[in-house]
Amino acid sequence: MDFELSADQRLFRSTTREFLARSVPLDVVRGLAASGVGFDRQWWRRGAELGWTAPLVPERLGGGSVSDVPMADLALVAREFGRACAPGPLVTTSAVLTSLVREENRFGDLLAAVRSGETIAAWSHYEPGHGLGTAAVDTVAVPEGTGFRISGVKDRVECGDQAQVLLVSARGPHGPVQVLIAADAPGVTVTPTWTLDLVRRTAKVSFVDVVVGEDAVVQRYPGETTAALEAQIQVAAALTAAESTGAAEYAFELTVRWMFDRYTFGRQLASYQALKHRAAEHKTSLEACRATAWAAANAFQGDPIRTAEAVSVAKSYVGAVVPGLLQDCVQIHGGIGVTWEHDLHLYLRRVTLGRALYGTPEEHRRRLTDLLDRKVA
Amino acid sequence: MTEPITADLEPVDEFRVRARRWLSDNLTPAPPDQHGETGKSEASWQRAKQLQRLLYDGGFAGICYPKEYGGLGLTPEHQRVFSEESRAYEMPLALNIPTLTICAPTILDMGSEEQKRTHLPAVLRGEELLVQFLSEPRGGSDLAGLTTRAERRGDSWILNGAKIWSSGAYAADYGLCLARTDWTVPKHAGLTMFLVPVHAPGVTVTRITQVDGSREFCQEFFDDVVLPADAVLGEVDGGWETTNRQLFHERTAVGGASPYASGVQTHSGRDVSGLVELARRTGQLDDLRVREDLGEARALNMVHDQLIGHITRGVGAGAFVPAAGSMVRLFSARNAWLQADMAVRIAGAAAVTGADADDAGSGQAGQDYLLRQAWSLAGGSTEMARNIISERVLGMPREAAADRGLPFDQVEHGR
Numbered sequence: 001m002d003f004e005l006s007a008d009q010r011l012f013r014s015t016t017r018e019f020l021a022r023s024v025p026l027d028v029v030r031g032l033a034a035s036g037v038g039f040d041r042q043w044w045r046r047g048a049e050l051g052w053t054a055p056l057v058p059e060r061l062g063g064g065s066v067s068d069v070p071m072a073d074l075a076l077v078a079r080e081f082g083r084a085c086a087p088g089p090l091v092t093t094s095a096v097l098t099s100l101v102r103e104e105n106r107f108g109d110l111l112a113a114v115r116s117g118e119t120i121a122a123w124s125h126y127e128p129g130h131g132l133g134t135a136a137v138d139t140v141a142v143p144e145g146t147g148f149r150i151s152g153v154k155d156r157v158e159c160g161d162q163a164q165v166l167l168v169s170a171r172g173p174h175g176p177v178q179v180l181i182a183a184d185a186p187g188v189t190v191t192p193t194w195t196l197d198l199v200r201r202t203a204k205v206s207f208v209d210v211v212v213g214e215d216a217v218v219q220r221y222p223g224e225t226t227a228a229l230e231a232q233i234q235v236a237a238a239l240t241a242a243e244s245t246g247a248a249e250y251a252f253e254l255t256v257r258w259m260f261d262r263y264t265f266g267r268q269l270a271s272y273q274a275l276k277h278r279a280a281e282h283k284t285s286l287e288a289c290r291a292t293a294w295a296a297a298n299a300f301q302g303d304p305i306r307t308a309e310a311v312s313v314a315k316s317y318v319g320a321v322v323p324g325l326l327q328d329c330v331q332i333h334g335g336i337g338v339t340w341e342h343d344l345h346l347y348l349r350r351v352t353l354g355r356a357l358y359g360t361p362e363e364h365r366r367r368l369t370d371l372l373d374r375k376v377a
Numbered sequence: 378m379t380e381p382i383t384a385d386l387e388p389v390d391e392f393r394v395r396a397r398r399w400l401s402d403n404l405t406p407a408p409p410d411q412h413g414e415t416g417k418s419e420a421s422w423q424r425a426k427q428l429q430r431l432l433y434d435g436g437f438a439g440i441c442y443p444k445e446y447g448g449l450g451l452t453p454e455h456q457r458v459f460s461e462e463s464r465a466y467e468m469p470l471a472l473n474i475p476t477l478t479i480c481a482p483t484i485l486d487m488g489s490e491e492q493k494r495t496h497l498p499a500v501l502r503g504e505e506l507l508v509q510f511l512s513e514p515r516g517g518s519d520l521a522g523l524t525t526r527a528e529r530r531g532d533s534w535i536l537n538g539a540k541i542w543s544s545g546a547y548a549a550d551y552g553l554c555l556a557r558t559d560w561t562v563p564k565h566a567g568l569t570m571f572l573v574p575v576h577a578p579g580v581t582v583t584r585i586t587q588v589d590g591s592r593e594f595c596q597e598f599f600d601d602v603v604l605p606a607d608a609v610l611g612e613v614d615g616g617w618e619t620t621n622r623q624l625f626h627e628r629t630a631v632g633g634a635s636p637y638a639s640g641v642q643t644h645s646g647r648d649v650s651g652l653v654e655l656a657r658r659t660g661q662l663d664d665l666r667v668r669e670d671l672g673e674a675r676a677l678n679m680v681h682d683q684l685i686g687h688i689t690r691g692v693g694a695g696a697f698v699p700a701a702g703s704m705v706r707l708f709s710a711r712n713a714w715l716q717a718d719m720a721v722r723i724a725g726a727a728a729v730t731g732a733d734a735d736d737a738g739s740g741q742a743g744q745d746y747l748l749r750q751a752w753s754l755a756g757g758s759t760e761m762a763r764n765i766i767s768e769r770v771l772g773m774p775r776e777a778a779a780d781r782g783l784p785f786d787q788v789e790h791g792r
Contacts, residue, residue, distance in 0.1 A: 003693075003694040270773040283766055288680050291683040291686065292680045313680060316672065372649070372675060
């Protein structure tokens with residue numbers, strides 16, 4: 001993942017790592033969990049100043065990529081978020097930005113506000129009872145004037161209770177559309193929902209006859225909407241793969257240290273072949289996660305089918321492998337590993353969330369086979 | 378392994394275009410079902426040699442071998458590109474392991490100038506096949522505990538003992554044979570590597586039938602085989618150093634990451650088209666569970682390739698110790714298991730029954746399953762790979778050994 005980084009990328013990564021270590025060490029994360037807030041808005045603005053919201057945004061709009069491969073920059077940040085078990089709307093904001101920059105002429109002000117961290121925008125696509133599919137949308141968009149009247153329910157909306165703006169997919173008369181809806185618009189009800197992760201939170205959002213004007217319609221034509229949605233899913237999935245990889249990396253490092261420090265029967269845990277072999281398996285899986293998460297992040301500017309494939313490979317592999325790896329880290333720690341006080345559960349929560357959101361391994365495996373069919377056809 | 382990249386090397390993109398054109402003009406499409414070990418015949422060895430010769434004459438043999446020994450002197454990146462481009466064509470895959478990717482690179486690393494000039498061009502022209510004489514019937518993973526002996530007689534060496542698990546030895550010309558030359562020192566210190574002509578007087582090769590009915594594995598017996606002094610590869614009593622290079626190349630090759638291969642080995646399941654076809658034939662291509670299995674198999678193949686690139690770059694950049702290659706080896710075994718398991722899951726009853734007594738049909742999936750463990754045993758067991766990863770990559774304490782530091786003639790031996 002880091003063998004060929006430029007000096008700028010290294011600096012970007014180390015700045016992010018240091019800022020996270022200083023501003024959200026795990027006791028602060030625990031505090032945020034207890035406070036019911038999830039993340040601090042002022043803190044997110046400082047993160048935006050460091051460039052977390054910049055890579056996907058063109059330079060003329062205040063953004064910019066340190067490597068000219070925006071998703072590679074973002075994957076570095078996501079990995080650090082995983083290592084730190086950091087809060088914040090990194091994934092959901094990036095998914096929304098993917099779409100706004102496609103329509104930058106019309107959404108320049110919002111882009112600037114999201115870029116600066118001033119405004120939080122949340123990706124609102126999942127619906128109760130539905131998986132990730134781009135067609136799995138029951139929320140309706142009935143034409144009204146040059147805009148739409150929106151009704152329906154979304155769930156698993158990350159940072160839904162912190163966001164000012166929601167990017168909502170809906171079923172229009174001619175196919176899928178995407179619109180922006182202010183979280184405080186009449187007819188919008190946001191209800192925080194229980195989420196396994198203590199600081200990465202979700203909400204359920206219901207829309208009852210919410211009227212949006214033409215200026216809030218991001219995607220109106222079915223083909224374009226589907227493509228935009230696909231890009232959003234890919235960005236969220238790729239960043240989640242990178243984040244889960246970072247989380248697993250940190251947990252594994254913690255566990256290897258423990259294996260050297262902990263003695264039983266007068267020997268280090270690290271001297272038992274049964275445990276060494278498990279560590280070797282995990283190290284191999286982890287390097288495979290790093291390889292595939294990095295490959296996915298770097299696949300974004302190529303052929304769309306290859307991009308989709310690389311993302312689903314990474315998300316399915318990392319999602320399938322990393323939670324089991326974390327569970328084994330708990331096992332190797334023994335009883336201390338299943339206590340609230342130990343940090344491991346924070347990471348286990350994070351990677352379990354990462355497995356489930358933005359496409360389960362099973363969903364992404366089916367997507368891979370669909371792509372194989374497409375190549376054959 | 379790699380030469381410094383200089384400005385006068387052909388750019389990779391141009392090389393790719395040239396290779397693509399040449400391959401399409403000169404080679405035939407890959408046969409549909411390629412099994413690494415089953416179904417090798419005299420004709421298939423001859424075909425592999427012909428194909429290698431074709432590559433040599435076309436200027437595409439030994440991409441990473443130095444020019445002075447018949448290669449092209451290009452980079453692993455050129456090799457990777459050529460492997461990609463050649464995937465769709467019939468390639469001399471039978472020559473890769475062990476000739477092109479293990480034995481010849483060991484000669485390149487450790488051989489005398491004369492040995493390199495004698496053997497490497499012959500290998501690259503497809504004229505010479507090499508084999509490894511390492512494992513012994515009583516040896517298992519304790520390779521350095523071997524008891525095949527070579528004794529000095531005047532300017533010659535007299536070889537006695539037995540070796541086993543050498544694939545395709547019956548078709549080979551030379552074996553890289555590790556023998557004990559000093560019994561009074563600890564086990565690693567008294568070993569010497571020899572280049573043994575397979576058809577020399579005193580060498581007997583017998584074939585071993587494997588669980589799937591194939592007969593590629595061989596056992597060799599050495600009875601007073603006379604070797605000249607220049608048969609030593611590396612230093613006398615320095616055989617372990619030569620072996621280490623050889624094992625490094627073996628792990629790299631078995632993991633699928635060797636820069637010395639002619640084409641990509643498909644046996645470890647790099648391509649899922651066979652599984653897709655199996656699902657189609659058994660009418661299950663629309664089954665959701667089967668589609669998830671296919672996707673998983675596809676994902677693991679891609680991750681395998683990505684891991685190879687990641688580890689290769691990491692070792693190149695000094696971020697990993699070379700022993701990190703064992704992670705690729707371990708992963709490739711996992712992948713081979715998964716592909717074999719998926720085939721059995723998809724084929725269902727068709728994996729274990731056929732239309733008539735002789736018809737394996739989809740039962741190939743069942744046959745392959747019998748040989749599932751081969752890829753976690755060949756090239757060193759995965760238990761050894763796990764030891765290497767935990768001890769050399771993660772720095773964990775070494776396993777205890779009762780023979781460490783002990784002169785070999787004082788070491789306890791079982792039966």
